[in-house]
Amino acid sequence: ASEPPDWLDHRAGRAYFYHTRTGPYVIAMNTTETGTYRESTWSLPAVPGASRGRDLATGEIVDLSRPLAVPAYTTRVFVLE
Numbered sequence: 001a002s003e004p005p006d007w008l009d010h011r012a013g014r015a016y017f018y019h020t021r022t023g024p025y026v027i028a029m030n031t032t033e034t035g036t037y038r039e040s041t042w043s044l045p046a047v048p049g050a051s052r053g054r055d056l057a058t059g060e061i062v063d064l065s066r067p068l069a070v071p072a073y074t075t076r077v078f079v080l081e
Helices: none
Strands: 017-022 025-030 042-044 052-055 061-063 068-070 074-080
């Protein structure tokens, strides 16, 4: 059995990049901070079975059939079309 994360360690449970598909939504979250050594752009992998999605923040139609760059400290939410 593994030990629980140290409650004093502020990094516990923190990943640099998360992505998930929930129903018609695809969410990508880059937690790297701008202006730090961790700053980096991550790539949302192609979404299986999806070709297009609408960015809920901008209304832009995005091609989700190929990888998509997600800059540092950015969350992108798409609804599949």
